Each structure stands twice: as C-alpha cells, then as structure tokens.
Amino acid sequence: MRKISIMIPCYNEQDNVWSICKAVQAVFERELSEYNYEILFIDNKSKDDTRKILRILCKEDTRVKAIFNMKNFGQFNSPYYGLCQTTGDCTILLCADFQDPVELIPTMVHEWEKGHKVISMIKTSSKENPLRYWLRGMYYKLIRAMSDVQQIEHFTGFGLYDRSFIEVLKTLDDPTPFLRGIVAEYAPDHLEISYEQQKRKAGKTSNNFFSLFDAAMLSFTSYTKAGLRFATFAGFIVSGVSFLIAIFYLIQKLNHWDQFIAGNAPILIGVFFLGGIQLFFIGLLGEYILSMNTRIIHRPLVIEEERINFTETDDRVRDASI
Structure with a gap:
C-alpha cells in the first residue's frame, strides 16, 4: 500500500489544527481509503495552545505526528525541514488555516498516479484582501521578470512533491531555502493546477509587513542579479x-x-x-x-525540542536529512 504524507506547518493555530487534521482524515477515509497516510505537524514555537492540541491528536492516532521546534525558525526553514522529515511516497504541503482547500488532495494524488512528480497549486483568484492580492501579483511579476530562473506566479508552496523530489531537497543543504524558487529551478516539468484561495477559517495570520518583506528580499537575493x-x-x-x-x-x-x-x-x-x-x-x-x-x-535549518509518534525508521530519515 502506497503511503501519502501530509505536512502542515503551524504557528499559533490553536483554532485550526484540530479542524484541519479531522478534515484531512475525512478526505482519506472517504476518497483515498486505498492509501496509507501520515499527517505531520511541525510547530514553530507557538505561544498559544497549539502544542497542547497536537499532543491530543497524536495520542488519538499514531498516524498523526508532530515536531516541536526549539524556537521560531522562520516561515521558510520550518516547512522545508518538515518536508524532509516525511516518509511517504509523496508529500503534500498544506497550510493549517484552510486557505489551501483540503478537497484538492485527491486531485493531486490522482495526477501523481499519472506520473507527475511535482504538482504546483496556483492561485488564480483569492478571497483575501483584493489590494493585498494585487500587490502579491505585482511582486510575482517583478521577481519573474528579474530572475534568471523562470519563477512560478501565485505559487505559495501548496502542492504535491514526489519522494524523488524530497530527496533532492535533502541534498541541497541550503540554510535559507526558498521553496518556491527551488521548485521553479529543480522541477521544470511540474504540473500546475489552478485553485481559488480561501479565507482563513479562524485565527489571525502571523504574517506582517516585515515577514512579507523578508520573503521578498530572500527571493530577490537568491534568484536575481x-x-x-x-x-x-x-x-x-x-x-x-x-x-x-x-x-x-x-x-x-x-x-x-x-x-x-x-x-x-x-x-x-x-x-x-x-x-x-x-x-x-x-x-x-x-x-x-x-x-x-x-x-x-550555515546554521541548522531547525533544532527540534520534541518529536511525537516517530519510529526508528522515521529517525533514520531524520538523520539522513541533517
């Protein structure tokens, strides 16, 4: 039985982690029952009750796993590290706030079964603030025009990554990885699927001007001259x-x-x-x-404080990714 990993990074998502976990489990029970699966949460030192809820979820189902970071290692390092800790034949990166529709998981899996190694989900519309969406669009066009690597517009990282591509991520050894640029550079034959980005189901985004500016500067310095x-x-x-x-x-x-x-x-x-x-x-x-x-x-991507529901086989995956 083939195994699918769902990797969900989170930070102060106490209002969403329980719901997103149950929603993903329901999708597998209803539409993907022929697959084995794991749901990996990587928590970036949340200050609310996110970890408390994750412990309960992990206790209820051993297929739910959790990695607790020692501190907040940023919006790029933590998801990248989490991808490298998954053990499935493919991994789906999903946000905890329901802006990435869980209903699209079967669509990605079916396209993966057809032979597509990387599937990028592209926002063609969004229910977020129209001005913010327009500014994001201008940023994507600017970085695409300036970059030597053909960047992917309106791609946030939401998508499916085959095990072979996860192994590529492990070999890059980049202390400041920019996943969107890495996908554009090392997965040129990726499949793009359009979707409408939803509003956050609950809670408040941790993104602000400084975090968005940091993301923009990382992309500019990594992929443009x-x-x-x-x-x-x-x-x-x-x-x-x-x-x-x-x-x-x-x-x-x-x-x-x-x-x-x-x-x-x-x-x-x-x-x-x-x-x-x-x-x-x-x-x-x-x-x-x-x-x-x-x-x-060259500091490490992440330093773990604790991991839950990992086996010895999972730990060997961890050692290979460090």
Missing part, C-alpha cells in the same frame, strides 16, 4: 547626467557671468537626490551581504 546590475547602470546614468549638467552650468556661467545665477537649489537637489540613490543601493547591497552571511554561517 538585476538589483546589483541596476545599481551599476544607475550609477553610470546619474554620473553622466551630472556631468552634462555641470558642463551646461559652466558654459552658461562663462557666457553670462553677470546674469546667470546658479543659486543653491540645484546643489541641494543634487545632493539629496544622489544621497537617496546611494542609501537605497547600500541597503540593497546589504541585503545581498546578509543573505551571503547567513549561508556562510
């Missing part, structure tokens, strides 16, 4: 324009010594303009250096 190239070109252009303006002022002053008064305004405007450009690109360069520094230090 356009920012640094743009800085080089902008430097040449601004230098050229400044030189032409200086020549113009020199000629005007020589020809109209008494009438032409330059004043301080052009100088102040030029200083603030060039200072703003310099600060912007110094910050951008700092983002690249920060990304390099994180990779050079």
Whole structure:
C-alpha cells in the first residue's frame, strides 16, 4: 500500500489544527481509503495552545505526528525541514488555516498516479484582501521578470512533491531555502493546477509587513542579479547626467557671468537626490551581504525540542536529512 504524507506547518493555530487534521482524515477515509497516510505537524514555537492540541491528536492516532521546534525558525526553514522529515511516497504541503482547500488532495494524488512528480497549486483568484492580492501579483511579476530562473506566479508552496523530489531537497543543504524558487529551478516539468484561495477559517495570520518583506528580499537575493546590475547602470546614468549638467552650468556661467545665477537649489537637489540613490543601493547591497552571511554561517535549518509518534525508521530519515 502506497503511503501519502501530509505536512502542515503551524504557528499559533490553536483554532485550526484540530479542524484541519479531522478534515484531512475525512478526505482519506472517504476518497483515498486505498492509501496509507501520515499527517505531520511541525510547530514553530507557538505561544498559544497549539502544542497542547497536537499532543491530543497524536495520542488519538499514531498516524498523526508532530515536531516541536526549539524556537521560531522562520516561515521558510520550518516547512522545508518538515518536508524532509516525511516518509511517504509523496508529500503534500498544506497550510493549517484552510486557505489551501483540503478537497484538492485527491486531485493531486490522482495526477501523481499519472506520473507527475511535482504538482504546483496556483492561485488564480483569492478571497483575501483584493489590494493585498494585487500587490502579491505585482511582486510575482517583478521577481519573474528579474530572475534568471523562470519563477512560478501565485505559487505559495501548496502542492504535491514526489519522494524523488524530497530527496533532492535533502541534498541541497541550503540554510535559507526558498521553496518556491527551488521548485521553479529543480522541477521544470511540474504540473500546475489552478485553485481559488480561501479565507482563513479562524485565527489571525502571523504574517506582517516585515515577514512579507523578508520573503521578498530572500527571493530577490537568491534568484536575481538585476538589483546589483541596476545599481551599476544607475550609477553610470546619474554620473553622466551630472556631468552634462555641470558642463551646461559652466558654459552658461562663462557666457553670462553677470546674469546667470546658479543659486543653491540645484546643489541641494543634487545632493539629496544622489544621497537617496546611494542609501537605497547600500541597503540593497546589504541585503545581498546578509543573505551571503547567513549561508556562510550555515546554521541548522531547525533544532527540534520534541518529536511525537516517530519510529526508528522515521529517525533514520531524520538523520539522513541533517
């Protein structure tokens, strides 16, 4: 009997983990009864009762497993590490807040049985805030235009990954993995399926401006050189324009010594303009250096505090992924 892993990352999802677990179990009992399965929750140091509920779920059913992180390791490291700890013939990455419809699990499994190794679920519409969805769309188009790797628009990681691709993830040894870019780079023949993203069933998202900005910068520094190239070109252009303006002022002053008064305004405007450009690109360069520094230090993806319902075979999978 083939085994399917459902991997669900969570952080402060006490209002959702019980419901999402029961919903996934119902899907397998109703439509995928011919498969064995496991449901793996990886908790990123929740501050609410998420872990308490997960312990109850694991006690009720040994097919429900849990990994408790020692601290919050971020929105990318924890899901990536969780994928590498699954033991199924394929793994489905699913959000705990019901924005990823559990009803699509059988569709992905049936496509996997047809031979598709990676299935990416693409948001073609969303019930979230329209402005936020539009801004996300602009971001995806920008990163796709700037990246050397053909990025996948409106792909959040929700999808199915064959065991062979999970093994690829284990070999990458990247301390700051960006799963969306990795799928675009190493799974070029992935199947894309459209869906409408739902509203959160309960609770409040932990994403804020800073976490979204961190995600954007990780993708830019990992998969684009356009920012640094743009800085080089902008430097040449601004230098050229400044030189032409200086020549113009020199000629005007020589020809109209008494009438032409330059004043301080052009100088102040030029200083603030060039200072703003310099600060912007110094910050951008700092983002690249920060990304390099994180990779050079090479800290572990996750440090576990506890794992529940794992067997010796599962532990060997863990050792192979570290």
